[in-house]
Amino acid sequence: MASYISYTCTVLTLLLIFCVQSEAKLSSKFYDSTCPNALTKIRTVIRTAISRDRRMAASLIRLHFHDCFVQGCDASILLNDSCTITSEKNAAPNMNSVRGYRVIDNAKSQVEKICPGAVSCADILAVAARDASVYVGGPSWTVKLGRRDSTTANLSLANTQLPGFGDSLDTLISLFSTKGLSARDMVALSGAHTIGQAQCFTFRTRIYSDASDINAGFATTRKRKCPAYAGNATLAPLDLVTPTSFDNNYFKNLIKKKGLLASDQVLFSGGCTDSIVDEYSKNRTKFESDFAAAMIKMGDISPLTGSKGQIRKLCYAVN
Structure with missing residues (x-):
């Protein structure tokens, strides 16, 4: 009887350890x-x-x-x-x-x-x-x-x-929603485009579209380094004003119809995210606070913890 109890306790202990590992936070x-x-x-x-x-x-x-x-x-x-x-x-x-x-x-x-x-x-x-x-x-x-x-x-x-550079607002909202991220999270995370650059092929259609959602002068400026039929890999800053500084100019650009990618400009195009873009354009502190919160939330998407996965010795190959 004593040995049975000892065996049962050992099994329960191992199960407890396994559960803790599997549900590690x-x-x-x-x-x-x-x-x-x-x-x-x-x-x-x-x-x-x-x-x-x-x-x-x-x-x-x-x-x-x-x-x-x-x-x-x-x-x-x-x-x-x-x-x-x-x-x-x-x-x-x-x-x-x-x-x-x-x-x-x-x-x-x-x-x-x-x-x-x-x-x-x-x-x-x-x-x-x-x-x-x-x-x-x-x-x-x-x-x-x-x-x-x-x-x-x-x-x-x-x-x-x-997400793709030509996605509609509904598509973007849906993609982010499937990851547990709200429309506000999506707009905040898109604000990372206040830095960085994009290749010509990702915005060519937009700058040559003559559409009503793009500033004509902005389009003309971008065409100088992005020909209609060449230079696919030529880079342009996502934020022409302060391309290497993390600020809220990205949102100010959208209000002026100067979003480089179509997927940027749809955030301010008469849809449900217009008010968020307007808020961030006026309040850098609020944008940065929401961006940080959204990055934490994004980092929680389906992580492997406990005994799942592995700690790779080399990031580019499994052990």
């Missing part, structure tokens, strides 16, 4: 004991990268965003093609567009030197996005940690669940 203090210097090490790498290439700030925020919208925030976007992996890097929204992979690889390498096998690539992505925002004058936020890395990628989902 993200925490800003996750690495306090296992790798207390991880965030400092990541911050140093991110600051160095952006100091060399100011555009990298926008790229790192976008990299985190594109990761979270496919399978959740699990670093699946970082995986290269292999015998078992079809990389998300090959998806239309990512190919020859998403950047920052090497920066994340470098951050991972530096963290591995001090804490081997402790810090996930998914968490490094989340921290890098926050540090990138801060470096260019944007808001900071407390990053919740404890994500683990996926052992799979999903090219199909990357092609269908990431």
Whole structure:
């Protein structure tokens, strides 16, 4: 009888441990004991990268965003093609567009030197996005940690669940809603386009459309470096006014019909998000507060925790 009770207690204990691991929650203090210097090490790498290439700030925020919208925030976007992996890097929204992979690889390498096998690539992505925002004058936020890395990628989902540069307002709202993000979250996160650049092919149709939703002078200016039939990869700043500083000029531009991408301008086009754009154009503090809150919320999309996934040794390959 005693041995039966002992066996039962052991089983219950193991089940309890399994449940705790499976239902583990993200925490800003996750690495306090296992790798207390991880965030400092990541911050140093991110600051160095952006100091060399100011555009990298926008790229790192976008990299985190594109990761979270496919399978959740699990670093699946970082995986290269292999015998078992079809990389998300090959998806239309990512190919020859998403950047920052090497920066994340470098951050991972530096963290591995001090804490081997402790810090996930998914968490490094989340921290890098926050540090990138801060470096260019944007808001900071407390990053919740404890994500683990996926052992799979999903090219199909990357092609269908990431927002496109020509999407309608209804489509965008629907895409964000499926991820648990509200229309306000969507507008706030779109405000990341206050920094960064876009390739000519993503806005050519808009600037040559002669539509009523684009400022004629703005269109003429953009045509100078984006010919009608050439220069697909030529870059233009998403915010022509302050392209390397995180502020609320993006929203001011939309009100003036100077949104570069069609998916930008639809946020202020007579629809349900007009009032949010107007609010953010007048109140930078409110925009930055909502952006930080939306980034935290986005970082909570379907993370792998506990015993799920793995801590990759290399961000671009499974162990």
